[in-house]
Amino acid sequence: MFDFGRQVIMKTIFPMLFALLLGCGVVQAAPNADEILAASDAIRNPGRSFSFTSTLTEFQNGKQVDTNTLSSYSRLEKGGQYSSLIRFVLPARDTGKLMLKNGNDMWFYDPTNKASVRLSPQQRLLGQASNGDVASVNFGKDYKPTLVGEEQVVNGERQMRKAYKLALVAVAPEVTYSTIEMWVDIENNRPIKGRFFAESSRLLKTVYYRKFQRQLDAERPTESVIIDGLNPQSVTLMRFSDYVARDIPETWMQRDYLPRFQPE
Amino acid sequence: MMTFNLALRNLLRNRRRSLATLLGMAIGSTAILLFGGFKTNISYEMHTTLVRDGGHLQIQHRDFYLYGSGNPTAYGIADYTKILEAIKNDEVLQKMVVMATPALQFGGIAGNYAASVSRTVIGNGFVAEDVNRMRMWNDFGVPSKAPLSALEGASEDAAVVGTGVARVLQLCDALKIARCPKPEKEQKAEGAAIPDDIAQLSLLETPSVSASDGKAGARIEVLVVNSKGAPNVTSLEVVRAEDRGIKELDEVSLMMHFAKLQQLVYGKSPPKATSIMIQLQHSDQIAEARARLVPILSSFSKTQPLAVLDFRELSPFFVQTMSMFDTIFGFVFLLIGSIVLFTVSNTMNTTVVERTVEIGTLRAIGLRRGGILRLFVLEGALLGLFGAVLGATMALSLATLINHLGIHWLPPASAVEMPFTVAIWGETSMITGTTIGLILIAIISAWWPAYRAARLDVVEALRHV
């Protein structure tokens, strides 16, 4: 008796309620900027500690000039931000070199002469160090987003997509970019494109996220195309692979441990 | 007096020999003084250049001098405007100070991305009108003039770079710099072409050919790390390339307006300066000015240790150069002194031998040994006196001649040719010192022959042929 009642309610009333609500447009509540950003962060990062391999290819003026393969170990810290330990794998001359990004400090370690050096903010303007801050970073922790609107935007595969445009303003002290423009796919909250600005409002970098593949329980962008804002002829292609969820010990994220680090 | 008379007349007795010795001494004295004048001239020029560029004193964060080069903006001075006010209002400093002006040093990357080149630069932001006023300082009356900074009156986003920077950033044509050979394009094994789809994305981001390309301008982007550690970038128009004199400096130097740089580095945070340059009327006021500044600064030093440095401390090159010149001068003096020693000694020896009978006679009629010694030493001293005085006179005349010849030369670490002059007129201490020094050397060199003369056996001397 009761079963029959329940089935009727579920088959008739709920769908009617649904239709009503749909009609009123109440179910489609205005999306929250924080939620959108968080969702796009969640697509890029698995929400836990993990390791992956990244292959970087640099292009200048239309020609390939350099390529690197790195192993990254990203640890999700209390407070929700990632710290990363990166090990150079290729080319052979760089094998074994390490880079550690922990909070606002960046360290570089060379095993051949067992020297570790802290990179000053000035030194981070150039080279590999400047690419790290667009990769395993949870923007939601350091930036406050505002939903600017919805736009059609060309994505990394050169397809037109409908996107939320978010304006991010730095809230944490000492972050690299003063403001960020982020386009997030309306359909699936995928990050499509990001533009990163300096305090003077000059564009420093543009990033396209593409080649989404299933990795660690979600469709994640396995390629980032980073275009230098000052010199658009300078392009870096980052390819990510071999995602492995793993616990990364805290000791790995300490500068003193660098000489003893052994990849597993 | 008789001894003096005797000595003098004996010198006149063999005029040719005395004159030759005198002349030798005079030439030696002239050489020393001319070199000394050259050294003094260089000292004045360098001193003037340093005071023109950076003032007599600079107020800086205490650690800036030793540690600031790694990260200059971390050592900024807060409340620098208040310090400038305090200096302006101090009654003693008012009379001494020609200019007090702030400056900001930074390190960053300058890029000419249209040509795909960039370069690390060390830069300075300053107030152009103030600096140009400072460049007029000429307490020593040196003939060279400092070129004025092109930033005065230029637009807000103007920049002046070293010629090396202009060269590396391929701005030579825009700035009309001569002697700017284009580098050979290295025939590197070309890498693979960029995948087409990425190239298209890159194109999306490339700004379209804009109106600015029509101008024959020299636009650069300057990327710095701001006071919060984040990158910041601005666009500047290079209006001139300046030769800084030293190649290494040429290749990293970038100058821009103070206010604009503050904006770039400090953004919306309270702006600071990395130094306050103070130029005085006269260099000998440095100690007094410093004494006056220290108590003023102590009231601003609670949160930041401040130091006052004078231009010599800030420019070890100057001190080292002058020190080297002093050493060379001493060396020259020693060399020439040795020659004078030898010459006078030789002359006196000959004289003694010639006058052996006379010496015996003088001893026989009762002149003591000491008297003989004094007689010959006095002769040497007179030679020294006349030689040195003649030398000083010759040097002064030659200096006048040289200074009016209008020769030019290019000193090291200088970008501009300077008139070649020797500063001897008015250098009383150098002239006096050299003259007295040579007289002393003449006395010393006469001493040994005089001593031998005094020790002669009277009978032997009288018997001498």
Place this chain on the structure above:
Amino acid sequence: MADQEDDLEPAPTGEQAAVKQGPVAVLTQVEKTYQLDSVSVPVIKGVSILVRHACFTVLLGPSGSGKTTLLNMIGCIDKPDKGEIIVADTKVGELSDDELSDFRAKNIGFIFQNFNLLPVLSAYENIEYPLLLAGASAKKRGNRVPRLLEAVGLSDRAKNLPGQLSGGQRQRVAIARALARKPKLVIADEPTANLDSQTGAAILSLMRRLVERYEISFLFSSHDPEVVKAADDTIYLKDGVIQKIQRKGVGEAS
């Protein structure tokens, strides 16, 4: 260094004076040897003499007899190896070099064979020089030097340099110089050797006059027979020893 009377005055004359004053120089067993490399050459071999005051004494002897050496020792410009020399009542052997210089300046005048005038000084200045050495005042000098010039007959040559004077004139200047400080003893080694006979004779008579007038003791060495003739005492020296002594008015002694 106070001097005696301010100007030259004739002294009491005659034998009274000679008797009153002791000998101007006394030598006792004086010896002198020269060392030539490893060879010792004795020059004066035990000489004891006295030289009389206010007398014209001549040392006579062949070359190599030691005349010059003896003169030098009495003149205090050389020292004996043995024996004692007393000059003007002073044991000169005990004096230091500076003391000897002062002693010579005050008590001994030298007249040299070659005149030995300072060539850069005039006649006047040459004569003046010993006075300057003594620190005599300008007044005293201004007084004494013209008188000396007059005494040797060269007042009109005061400003001439030695190069502008004849041999005789130079020797006279030398004499005036030797007398400048009124020495007790004037020593001359062959004073007439470089003069012609006429001039030499004139010099001799001058010196003779000075001895008589001013009671100065002259001690010479000479070959010149004219000099010998003019002498009061003649001391004959040979091979470093006294052969004989002839004293006028006192008889021979050996």
